[in-house]
Amino acid sequence: MFKNKLVNIMLIILIALTLVGVVSVVLVNQFRAEVNPYAEPTIDDIVSLSFETEEITTNLRSNDFVRAKFLIHVDNKNALEEIQKRDFQVENIIIRSLAGKEATDLVGPEGIDTLEAELQEEINRLMQTGAVVKVYTTQWVVQ
Known part of the structure; x- marks a missing residue:
């Protein structure tokens, strides 16, 4: 590049420092992005943290019956594992x-x-461990 080795070394060091600075600024901005705890969950979050009951048919107090199925959305993976184990409860x-x-x-x-x-x-x-965020009714028949 230049005939002087010292100038070449200084340019390489300056370029390297600039690249390190740019990468560090990008990484800091990326990791500093605040997650809003009150933000609505995405549909992927809901699906990945949901447990679906089997179809339940039972009598009502009024001698009618209901056939229903529910999707239970929980707040974390540990809660999902727990609710899957507690399906009978x-x-x-x-x-x-x-x-x-x-x-x-x-x-x-x-x-x-x-x-x-x-x-x-x-x-x-x-x-x-964890909590139920929302219960969704996915099937519903009352007769």
Whole structure:
């Protein structure tokens, strides 16, 4: 490049320092990006941290019956593992909650919302690692 070796060495050192500086600024900005804990989870997060119950058919207090299936979204992988192991307890909670209801209690979106909130609260009492974020009803028949 240049005939003077000292100038060549200085240019190489300057370029190397500039590259290190640029890379460090990019990395600091990348790792410093704050995660908003109140941000809505992405659909991939919901799917990867969800447990789906089997279809449950049970009698209601009003001598009607309900056939339902639920997707339970938890907040971390440890909670997902725990809820998968506690599937029989979760189904028991669902059956007990439904058995105490009348068909009129479960009519419309308000009835489903109330049931989902109740199930979320009951399952959260059971959980030791993590918590249930939301219960989604994926199948629903009341007769």
